[in-house]
Amino acid sequence: MNRSSAPLPVVIRDAAQHDMAAIQAIYSFYVTRTAASFEETPPSVAEMEARRERICRRGLPFLVAEEKGEVLGYTYAGPFRERSAYRYTVEDSIYVAPFVVRRGIGRLLLGALVDRCAELGYRQMIAVIGDSANQSSIALHRSLGFGQEGVLRGVGLKFDRWVDVVIMHRSLGADDRPLPDGGKAPSLV
């Protein structure tokens, strides 16, 4: 087999500052063309880097999928809500470059994010999916064990239409673990 012509595997790794221009380009595509995100104006590269730094400062994962040196998608876990009792619950975000969707990159990224968050001791992961027509995200989450918990009808206004939010959820790790020592997760408090 000719090694040089073999396709390189997609690598999932922690995002770095130098990835943020590619990440911003992917996110901008979806912000400007879809209701997957409820942002309406694409954030700058500097703002995306500030967001990555906030996630990393909390000890949470911010991952990219890279193939042949090119960033093809990213995912991260952020706090679901800031109030302290939510500290074992995270919310995922995931975006795959439009020219490589349906090649398994989303499943690799989200699977890695679920594993990392479970290893870190988080207990629940929530997906807040923009647009009930967003079948790709709903199906991706379902394929990774998320169940649909509800639909918030018409809570967004984007592109001159009312947009739903679909809430999906899965547990992380074993259900029968004892309460964590002291009830504290260092990264979310």
Ligand SMILES: CC(C)(COP(=O)(O)OP(=O)(O)OC[C@H]1O[C@@H](n2cnc3c(N)ncnc32)[C@H](O)[C@@H]1OP(=O)(O)O)[C@@H](O)C(=O)NCCC(=O)NCCS
């Ligand atoms: C949602 C998204 C991340 C999926 O990434 P992806 O790399 O295309 O997903 P994968 O190829 O790994 O698909 C995994 C599984 O999800 C499901 N799926 C993905 N896209 C689908 C689609 N368009 N229709 C139906 N099922 C789909 C399938 O079960 C698929 O498995 P299969 O291909 O073996 O049938 C990608 O479409 C995306 O970035 N969408 C826009 C942004 C977005 O909506 N992000 C989520 C915000 S919460």
